[in-house]
Amino acid sequence: MEVFTQSLLDQALALGKLFTKDGKVADYIPELSMQNPHLLGLASYQDGRLLTAGHADIPFTIQSIIKVALYSIVLEHYSMDELRHYVGVQPSAKPFNSVIELELSNKNVPVNPFINAGAIVTVALIHRVYGDRSREVIADRLANLIGRKADYSEKVKASESATAYGNRTLIYLMLSCKILPADLPVEEILDIYFTSCSFLVTCRDLAHFSFVLSNEGKDEDDRPILSRVNAQILRSLMASCGTYDYSGEFALRVGLPAKSGVGGGILTASPDPFGLAVFGPALDKHGNSYAGVRMLEFLSQALNLSIY
Numbered sequence: 215m216e217v218f219t220q221s222l223l224d225q226a227l228a229l230g231k232l233f234t235k236d237g238k239v240a241d242y243i244p245e246l247s248m249q250n251p252h253l254l255g256l257a258s259y260q261d262g263r264l265l266t267a268g269h270a271d272i273p274f275t276i277q278s279i280i281k282v283a284l285y286s287i288v289l290e291h292y293s294m295d296e297l298r299h300y301v302g303v304q305p306s307a308k309p310f311n312s313v314i315e316l317e318l319s320n321k322n323v324p325v326n327p328f329i330n331a332g333a334i335v336t337v338a339l340i341h342r343v344y345g346d347r348s349r350e351v352i353a354d355r356l357a358n359l360i361g362r363k364a365d366y367s368e369k370v371k372a373s374e375s376a377t378a379y380g381n382r383t384l385i386y387l388m389l390s391c392k393i394l395p396a397d398l399p400v401e402e403i404l405d406i407y408f409t410s411c412s413f414l415v416t417c418r419d420l421a422h423f424s425f426v427l428s429n430e431g432k433d434e435d436d437r438p439i440l441s442r443v444n445a446q447i448l449r450s451l452m453a454s455c456g457t458y459d460y461s462g463e464f465a466l467r468v469g470l471p472a473k474s475g476v477g478g479g480i481l482t483a484s485p486d487p488f489g490l491a492v493f494g495p496a497l498d499k500h501g502n503s504y505a506g507v508r509m510l511e512f513l514s515q516a517l518n519l520s521i522y
């Protein structure tokens with residue numbers, strides 16, 4: 215494959231800047247509505263070289279991108295057959311917080327681990343294994359994936375927790391249809407979920423995370439962070455479910471497995487060993503960084519990155 219250059223990243227950034235006005239920052243979590251919609255950054259990691267452009271060092275909350283790390287933990291404790299009883303592996307045609315999708319899905323099982331219902335079940339499964347240690351286990355997994363220990367934003371977490379009517383609806387619905395056990399510590403599970411979504415990361419961090427997924431689970435020092443098989447499972451799910459109900463269009467435009475978050479980050483992955491991530495908090499109507507998708511589309515075409 216071809217090589218990332220500073221000039222290409224700069225060109226992607228210049229193009230992306232034309233589109234920040236076309237997105238809208240998330241406002242259903244009040245604290246996220248304070249973000250500057252014109253922030254924009256990207257980072258690549260290849261052959262031991264990290265390249266950045268724009269606001270690649272500005273921290274933002276990881277939001278749904280953490281769902282990749284959460285699912286990586288349960289993959290180590292449950293077989294795929296066991297997991298299917300709690301969370302599926304099918305793309306979703308509905309928004310990430312949809313209640314109706316959960317009501318209509320087979321046996322009320324969330325369709326995949328990257329929508330909110332699926333991620334909440336994933337946290338409950340982590341909690342079943344680790345109990346009180348769950349927060350620490352999740353923080354350690356993220357640290358291994360990004361190459362440093364991340365803090366989380368108390369403000370964003372509190373803001374989400376205070377307004378999480380939708381996520382509370384989802385968890386109680388899953389209790390009522392017995393996907394989750396009646397004795398589940400509901401507020402504790404939600405607290406772990408909100409904390410996880412509030413970790414502060416940068417594009418630079420996500421380029422490392424991306425590299426681990428794309429380098430068969432090993433980091434730049436060749437340390438195994440994920441098994442080769444689990445890295446492949448995560449890439450497959452990112453390809454089919456990672457950009458919400460935009461995943462089909464994203465496959466055409468960019469052609470890389472990816473996971474986006476409403477904080478504005480997009481983490482990509484590839485079968486080739488490079489890392490690539492973008493950040494821009496102004497989102498499309500599905501929840502993906504609007505300018506971020508355009509920057510990735512540009513780079514995918516310039517470097518022939520599509521896996522399809």
Ligand code: GLU
Pocket residue numbers: 276277278279310311330374381411474475476477501
């Ligand atoms: N914490 C967010 C929520 O639960 C994550 C959503 C996202 O990034 O897609 O609504």
